[in-house]
Amino acid sequence: MNNPPRKLQLTDLETLAQAAECLKVLAHPHRLRMLQMLRQGDFTVGELAESCGVASHVASEHLRLMQRCGFxxxxxxxxxxxxxxxxxxxxxxxxxxEARFGVKKVNTPTTRRAPSSP
Amino acid sequence: MNNPPRKLQLTDLETLAQAAECLKVLAHPHRLRMLQMLRQGDFTVGELAESCGVASHVASEHLRLMQRCGFxxxxxxxxxxxxxxxxxxxxxxxxxxEARFGVKKVNTPTTRRAPSSP
DNA sequence: TTAATATATCGGAACCTTACGACTTATCCA
DNA sequence: TGGATAAGTCGTAAGGTTCCGATATATTAA
Incomplete structure (x- = not known):
């Protein structure tokens, strides 16, 4: 517990405020679940909602929020x-x-997207 | 945009709720700055408060919150x-x-802790 | 002992977030 | 065309977060 004098690596507070905004957006169990799914494929609002156990209009609000902030x-x-x-x-x-809290493999909990045909 | 059927790696919602709690605690610019500093040394409440530009009793509240949640x-x-x-x-x-938002080296913005003598 | 310093606690005001029901819009299909 | 389905919007109520001033406690120095 002894600090030799040295320079600190800091991020300015304004940038940290942006980072905090992004973390706030992440900080919701249903949004985390949606992102976890979207990392692994494409899903509709309804599929994401079902996996989270929420009404689709609630999922829609979460998704819009994540879209607005650029996720x-x-x-x-x-x-x-x-x-x-x-x-x-x-x-x-x-x-x-996931490294801190864990993941486990589960059977696809929602209908997966069928190959798109234009 | 085509998903071959496969298993998803998901974290259960209860665990994601815990993760979200932790992210909420992270999601504040002053708390991020304090953690950034504490990664690099030991600091007092007053030093952390000064670096964030807040009253020390406000810093104290942030630190207690981070202590309560195990950080x-x-x-x-x-x-x-x-x-x-x-x-x-x-x-x-x-x-x-830091990889996403950047850091820069700055001169020690607060008094650093002197070697402790028991 | 008294004064000053460092930290913590408390109550309240201002603000933000979330979920919900009701409603709207867009699209598909019979 | 009319009905069903998918998604999005809006207003609102409940609850949470943050900051502030006032105050409390602990420790050191004079």
Whole structure:
């Protein structure tokens, strides 16, 4: 518990405020589950909602929030909308979280997307 | 945008709720700054408060919160209290955040702790 | 002992987040 | 066209977070 004098590696507070905003968006169990799924494939709002056990309009709100802050993009196909991860750094943060809290393989809990035919 | 059928790696929602709690605690610019500093040395409440530009009783509240959720431990020495990181996984998450948002070397912005003498 | 310093606690105000029901819009299909 | 399905929007109520001033406690120094 002895500090030799040296320079500190710090991030300025304004940037940390941005980082905190992103972490707030991550900090919700259903949003984490959705991101965990979207890392592994494309899913519709309804599929993500079902896996989280919430109404689809609630899932929709979470997804819009994540889209607004740059985590996701979406593509509409017919009356379905597929979300995808666009923020590449999410990968490593989600890995950290999984390393700390664990994951397990489960059978696909929702209908998976059928190959798209234009 | 085509998903071959395969198993998903998911974390159960209860565990994700715990993870979300931890992320909420991380999600504050002053707490991030404090953790960034504590990764690099031992600091008192007052030093951490000064670096964040907040009153020391506000810093104290943040530190207690992080202690309650298992991120930190503290040691009292005289009328000062030194906090230290105990949750080892914080290291990797902070690295992810720094990789995404950046850090820069700055001159020690606060008084550094003098070698302790029992 | 008294004064000053360092930290912590408490109650309350302002603000933000979430979930919900009701409603809207867009698309598909019979 | 009309009904069903998928997704999104809006207002609101409940609950949580953060900061602040006031105050309390512990420790050191004079």
């Amino acid at each position: 996701l993009e979406s593509v509409k196909e017919g009356r379905r909308r597929y979300y995808q991860i666009t923020e590449t750094h999410l990968e490593s943060i989600l890995e950290c979280i | 930190l431990e503290s040691v009292k020495e005289g009328r000062r209290r030194y906090y230290q990181i105990t949750e080892t996984h914080l290291e990797s998450i902070l690295e992810c955040i």
